[in-house]
Amino acid sequence: MKIDTPKIPEELKDRRFTDLFYEEDPEFEMCMVTDSDFANEALDRVRLYKTVIRNCNFTNTDFKRIDLTDVVFENCDLSNADLGNASMNRVEFRNCKLLGSNLTESYIGNTRFKESILNMVAFGDSKLEKVIFDGAALESADFFDCKLKKVEFLTCNLNGASFEDTPLKGIDISSSNFDSLIVSIENLNGCTVSTSQAIQFAALLGLKIKQ
Structure with a gap:
């Protein structure tokens, strides 16, 4: 599947993330932010456009209603950050940590999570469209009542x-691994799985399989 990638200009202005406190509107455009520590802070409705964020710490930070367009996060820690009601388009998370982060009620489009840790992330009530989880750790992630498209x-x-109340029609999980998955059988309709996964689901149904 092809998704739109972030459009990042060649020339970016160096900024510290704390500079946002002094802006009339908390907004960065065409910026490079490196080695900023912004843990345990709170900023409502931050807007980031055409910006690269590298080696930054955002643990426990409140970023509710954050708006991201054409943004790359690289080697950043957003563990337990609150990104509820976020809007993302053409965003990449590369080698990032989002352990236990909140992404509920968000729109996430044209976004790639590459080699990132998203264990226990809450995606509940979000719409994900053209999203690639590439080599991501999603252990105990919660996709409750999400709309997944491409x-x-x-x-x-x-x-x-957990994919409770989330239809997996058109979704391919065949290259991924799990010992257990929380999903109802009707929501598996149209989901692509591997042979070994099919056997796992059959066992959950109580079927006995003869080789």
Whole structure:
């Protein structure tokens, strides 16, 4: 699947993330932010456009209603950050940590989570469109009542992930691995799985399989 990638200009202005406190509107455009520590802070409705964020710490930070367009996060820690009601388009998270982060009630489009840790992330009530989870750890992630459209899980760890009330029609999880998955049988209709996964689901149904 092809998704739109972030459009980042060649020339970016160096900024510190704390500079946002002094802006009339908390907004960065065409910026490079490196090595900023912004843990345990709170900023409502931050807007980031055409910006690269590298080696930054955002643990426990309140970023509710954050608006991201053409943004790359690289080697950043957003563990337990609150990104509820976020809007994302053409965003990449590369080698980032979002352990236990909140992304509920968000729109996430044309976004790639590459080699990132998203264990226990809450995506509940979100719409994900053209999203690629690429080598991501999604253990115990919660996709409750999400709308998934053109979403790919490539070699991910989905162990214990919950897809309660989320239809998986058109979704391919065949290259990912899990010991258990929380999903209702009717919502598996149209989902692509591997042979070994099919056997796992059959066992959950109580079927006995003869080789």
